[in-house]
Amino acid sequence: MKHILPTLIRDNPTSLYLQIASLLREEISSGLYEPSGKLPSESELRTRFGVSRITVRLALDQLVEEKIVERKQGKGTYVFNKQLSHGLDTLRSFHESLLIQGLQPEMRLIGHQLVDIPEALKAVFTNDSKQTLLVERLHLVDGQPIAVGKSYLLAEVASVSRDKIEHQPSYLAIESVTGQKVVRADLSITAQLADEKYASLLQIKPGMPLLIMKRSSYLADNICCDHSLFHIRPEHYEFVVSSYFKLN
The missing domain is CATH 3.40.1410.10 (Chorismate lyase-like)
Structure with a gap:
């Protein structure tokens, strides 16, 4: 059965980037991005959520700050310390x-x-x-x-x-x-x-x-x-x- 990804609530008082960060955090915890640990590209996230590049980057910045993900130059964003x-x-x-x-x-x-x-x-x-x-x-x-x-x-x-x-x-x-x-x-x-x-x-x-x-x-x-x-x-x-x- 195909996994249905949650979407954003536009009239939610929580900022869109924090909603995106929260959704990605839950998906990481559930093992959605196993086994490689690689997240979708910024372009793919923009398309999925229908938001600007800045909003996606703010969401990823939030997860980087929390040490949940890490950026690898030229390769993308990965789950932090993936074993x-x-x-x-x-x-x-x-x-x-x-x-x-x-x-x-x-x-x-x-x-x-x-x-x-x-x-x-x-x-x-x-x-x-x-x-x-x-x-x-x-x-x-x-x-x-x-x-x-x-x-x-x-x-x-x-x-x-x-x-x-x-x-x-x-x-x-x-x-x-x-x-x-x-x-x-x-x-x-x-x-x-x-x-x-x-x-x-x-x-x-x-x-x-x-x-x-x-x-x-x-x-x-x-x-x-x-x-x-x-x-x-x-x-x-x-x-x-x-x-x-x-x-x-």
Whole structure:
């Protein structure tokens, strides 16, 4: 059933911009603008309410002042401090977890080369290969960098084109080469302060806190096919998990 949006009461003593702010506030609280958190454009709001641009801007200014919404230059108005989520109880790539929230994430390739397996990972990669494909990608949402992923993949994945590696989640690339799906992953989450490299890539100040997700992924034959480290800006990102009482 189509949702019917409320309209303004023209003879109401309350100012039109305050009525608009109140209606938008209620719609935000009800989750109408989930999952992206993006509000209609000023032009769309003007058409919807039949008011001037100034009235719409006053309404949005009111919500900005209340820290309910925030303006992103060149992108529009969004629910303030909108949280992106990554469920830990479902096996899903970082990129796919953003896609299912209705977002349009982007990946930019910043590193792609075959390297010798680092000494610290030789106990993780138990296959016969002495090399691994090192892939580094910048993850963005609405043009804003939110994470840097550094992945050590099976050397065979080097046969996948750079273009596909840039735009395709690692799990899909692995499956296309091996014919097998990733069946399990071990994850851990810690925190550390951003160094110069990650501060520059994520457009934050050095020393700001980052969430660190470490993930080792395995095929059905228990071969590690992906060891990744994600440096994540924490202010708009959360990890969630569902827990249940264990029945005897």
